[in-house]
Amino acid sequence: xxxxxxxxxxxxxxxxxxxxxxxxxxxxxxxxxxxxxxxxxxxxxxxxxxxxxxxxxxxxxxxxxxxxxxxxxxxxxxxxxxxxxxxxxxxxxxxxxxxxxxxxxxxxxxxxxxxxxxxxxxxxxxxxxxxxxxxxxxxxxxxxxxxxxxxxxxxxxxxxxxxxxxxxxxxxxxxxxxxxxxxxxxxxxxxxxxxxxxxxxxxxxxxxxxxxxxxxxxxxxxxxxxxxxxxxxxxxxxxxxxxxxxxxxxx
Ligand SMILES: Nc1nc2c(ncn2[C@@H]2O[C@H](COP(=O)(O)OP(=O)(O)OP(=O)(O)O)[C@@H](O)[C@H]2O)c(=O)[nH]1
Ligand SMILES: [Mg+2]
Numbered sequence: 001x002x003x004x005x006x007x008x009x010x011x012x013x014x015x016x017x018x019x020x021x022x023x024x025x026x027x028x029x030x031x032x033x034x035x036x037x038x039x040x041x042x043x044x045x046x047x048x049x050x051x052x053x054x055x056x057x058x059x060x061x062x063x064x065x066x067x068x069x070x071x072x073x074x075x076x077x078x079x080x081x082x083x084x085x086x087x088x089x090x091x092x093x094x095x096x097x098x099x100x101x102x103x104x105x106x107x108x109x110x111x112x113x114x115x116x117x118x119x120x121x122x123x124x125x126x127x128x129x130x131x132x133x134x135x136x137x138x139x140x141x142x143x144x145x146x147x148x149x150x151x152x153x154x155x156x157x158x159x160x161x162x163x164x165x166x167x168x169x170x171x172x173x174x175x176x177x178x179x180x181x182x183x184x185x186x187x188x189x190x191x192x193x194x195x196x197x198x199x200x201x202x203x204x205x206x207x208x209x210x211x212x213x214x215x216x217x218x219x220x221x222x223x224x225x226x227x228x229x230x231x232x233x234x235x236x237x238x239x240x241x242x243x244x245x246x247x248x249x250x251x
Contacts, residue, residue, distance in 0.1 A: 060101070060110045061221040062132055063214075066154060067139035068147040069118030072173040075204035076139065077115050080214055085205050093117040095125045102214070109222050111214065127161045135167035135217045140188075142172045142201065143180040148187070155195055167220050168197050169235065175201040175208055198236040200243070212242050 065073040074093050075086045081100045093115055100113040114133075116126045130136070138154055140147040151170065158168065172188040174180075185201055192199030198216070202209045216239050223233040 059225060060112045061134040061218070061225075062112050062114065063135040063137065063217060063221075064114045064116055064126075064129060064133045065137050065139065066116050066126065066158075067118055067171075068141070068144070068150050068154075071118060071139040071141040071144070071147050072204045073118065073137075073139055074115050076137075076171070076173060076202060076210060076213075077113060079204040079207055079210045080113075083207070085207075087205075092119060095122050096129055109218070109225070111218055111221075113214075123157075127157070130158065130161035130166075131163065133162055133166055134221055135169070136162060137169050137171055137213060137217065138197075139171045139173050139202075140183070141174050142183045142185075142188070143174050143177045145182045148172075148183045148191075151191060155197075165224075167217055167224070167235070169213065169217055170195075170197045170199045171209075171213055172199070172201040174203060174205070176203040176206040198239060200239050209243070212239060216242070 065077060067073055069092055070090060074091075074097070077099055078084060078086050081102075095117055097115040097117075098112070099115050100111070102111045102113065103109070114129060116122070116129070136158060138151065138158070140151055142148075158166070170188065170192045172183060172185065175185075188199055188201065200209050200213065202213055204210065216235055219238060220233060220235045
């Protein structure tokens with residue numbers, strides 16, 4: 001967690017405590033859309049944040065999206081930020097891509113959300129960023145069994161490189177793809193329970209639970225940052241309650 005009084009744009013320039021690891025270009029095109037900072041794997045100090053607001057923030061929590069290549073990390077973030085789905089051909093993220101600085105409602109906490117490349121060859125780059133992450137959203141793709149099977153390996157990596165108290169949430173993405181589904185929701189729930197990690201299914205395509213995933217993590221982070229929290233906050237309970245109250249979200 002970083003505590004600053006700086007313009008949001010400056011926050012985009014922050015690099016991990018590990019230094020400034022760079023992902024070298026691969027010849028692959030990197031996705032870019034209006035208003036989105038395209039880092040191409042390089043933390044560029046002079047890049048502005050996508051937020052051009054002059055608002056100031058007190059606390060920025062660093063949230064990272066991780067998981068196998070193609071599980072939908074970039075799409076999930078774009079859905080959260082723009083409310084749109086990136087349809088069309090799949091353009092793999094290169095290295096680390098700082099994308100969103102979101103100020104949470106009603107207070108001065110912000111989420112600084114980093115999209116990472118799922119491809120194995122960028123793993124050493126992303127590891128370096130784990131260390132000062134406050135929260136990790138770990139995704140698998142419900143239409144891709146391998147991405148689900150790899151979750152255990154991801155958890156091992158997270159335990160190795162991330163902070164011990166990192167807020168972690170497992171997301172089974174592409175829940176909209178009913179016909180192609182190969183991982184049941186129950187399997188996701190079982191795995192999450194086994195590892196004591198909060199879980200829900202999401203869809204960047206339909207928007208299912210996307211906002212809830214980020215909100216829940218933000219609430220947990222905010223709660224933890226309070227010196228004397230008035231009540232206990234349980235991330236999974238909050239998620240279940242929210243899903244029940246909207247009557248949505250169970251595919
Ligand atoms: N049906 C469906 N397709 C999705 C969803 N999210 C992403 N996709 C598709 O999955 C592909 C990969 O999405 P990305 O968001 O680029 O995947 P990524 O995890 O960022 O991949 P890397 O950058 O390589 O790590 C794209 O073709 C998307 O259109 C979803 O919720 N539902
Ligand atoms: Mg990506």
